[in-house]
Amino acid sequence: MLTLTNNDITLQQSASDKTTAIKAIAKQLTDNGLVAEQYVTGMLNREKQNSTFLGNGIAIPHGTTDTRDLVNKTGVVVHHFPEGVNWGDGNVAYVAIGIAAKSDEHLGILKQLTKVLSADDVEGKLKQAKTKDDIIKLLNGEVQFEADFNPALIHLNFPATDMIQMSAVAGGLLKNSGSVESQFVAELVTKEVTHLGNGLWLVSGDQGVKRSAMSILTTSEACEYKGLPVKAVIAIAACNDSHRTLLNTISQLVFEQQQTKIFTSTAAELVALFSGSVQQVSVDGDNVATFKIQNAHGLHARPSAMLVATVKKYKSAIKVSNIDGENKFVDAKSLMKVIGLGVKHGNSLQFTAEGPDAKEALVGIGEAIASGLSEG
Structure with a gap:
């Protein structure tokens, strides 16, 4: 480090x-x-x-x-x-x-x-x-720009039967991640929850918060609160404004009456939903290709720049993921995002392309990688 x-x-x-x-x-x-x-x-x-x-x-x-x-x-x-x-x-x-x-x-x-x-x-x-x-x-990342939300902050189909239990477990996820202290969990179980419709509920707190973060808990049991169904609870810990983008996504879901996405999606799909990134792609069409990086020193700045330059030649929307890294898809036309994948020699990259020249783009990307991205 x-x-x-x-x-x-x-x-x-x-x-x-x-x-x-x-x-x-x-x-x-x-x-x-x-x-x-x-x-x-x-x-x-x-x-x-x-x-x-x-x-x-x-x-x-x-x-x-x-x-x-x-x-x-x-x-x-x-x-x-x-x-x-x-x-x-x-x-x-x-x-x-x-x-x-x-x-x-x-x-x-x-x-x-x-x-x-x-x-x-x-x-x-x-x-x-x-x-x-x-x-x-x-x-060093000590200034928080984006609220924490990742698979560790998601628990699907927990056997909860009442709202207090749901709030406590959602708060426990935040505590286990290091985002909050016990004080936050104690506050959460006493807070009034907000019904967002269609079985989705929201609870938040600011006591004992070290980093802004969000957790999601869904239940596998028949659960009600004040006579209304409970399918999922979203818990938000806030100590700065970095959680605003998460709230905006939640508001958009409520406006579009798409609350069911919260309790019918996988953990990966939920992370993608709130990050705006592509996590799930089809693997049985012509829009996906995987290539191994043979550059001796991986994708440092120069070959990364050459890769991005190749990708930018095409009109299609192109995403890339380091299968041997975090396996998270990012915009392949962003140099910062590509370098951020930390691609080393021997790592495999998976590309997805959607657009008028998707197939052509994947062929061109493969040829560029095979040529060594200017490094032979």
């Missing part, structure tokens, strides 16, 4: 162009003992091969594969440019993360960083950061 310290971060920097910025970052990597002085040449050459701009005001300059012998120790330095730096093609970087990596362990660094930096409003908060601690908290 990457651990950032104050020595890794330089605030309030300015640069006339990205070359100047990269040279300053390379000097910091050298001064911190992470790389040899000549590593800057690899960083500049890497930038000539393909831009290291990720999006959302973030760039990740780093060396080429043939300059890894100049790396003494894996690590990063972060430079903050509040006025922005022109990174080419109309892109402006406000934060540049210089990476030194001896082998594919940097994929873990990229995965951690892209997960944090792909969240909404990170760019704005990084631009406005005033202290090194502000930067560290943002990059």
Whole structure:
């Protein structure tokens, strides 16, 4: 796990162009003992091969594969440019993360960083950061942008027979995840629940909450509350505004009278419903293909960029999942999302395509992967 310290971060920097910025970052990597002085040449050459701009005001300059012998120790330095730096093609970087990596362990660094930096409003908060601690908290994910919701926070067909039991178990899921303390569960069982219609109920609390999160509990038993059927309970723990997007989804379901989706879906389908991602796809048509990554160092920034460039040639909506990783589908046209998959040598990627050129897209993607994505 990457651990950032104050020595890794330089605030309030300015640069006339990205070359100047990269040279300053390379000097910091050298001064911190992470790389040899000549590593800057690899960083500049890497930038000539393909831009290291990720999006959302973030760039990740780093060396080429043939300059890894100049790396003494894996690590990063972060430079903050509040006025922005022109990174080419109309892109402006406000934060540049210089990476030194001896082998594919940097994929873990990229995965951690892209997960944090792909969240909404990170760019704005990084631009406005005033202290090194502000930067560290943002990059370490200590600032919550999305409420927690995952399969561990879902329990389907629990044999509950009354509302108090339902609320207690839903609160227990949140406690077991580390999002709340016992105080929250105690509050939840005394709170008045809200009927959302069609057997769906909502309960929430803010006592003893450490991270905003949501849990869902469905029952396999005949259960009623105040004479109305109980099929599922949604419990929300809130300590910031990150749960708002979850509430918006719930409101949309109620508006469309689709409450039954909550207690008729699988855990994976529920996660997909609230994340807006594709989790379930057909595997018996021509819209799915799986390819193994043979690149010696996995999908680091350059081959990831080449893959995304290939995908963007097609009109179809294309998703990709790392079968050997979290097996979660993401937008294959987003460089940050692709890098965030943390794909290593030998991992298998599953692609799904929907659109007018879906079959052609999967063939083209397979050919690009087979060619090595510019690495042979």
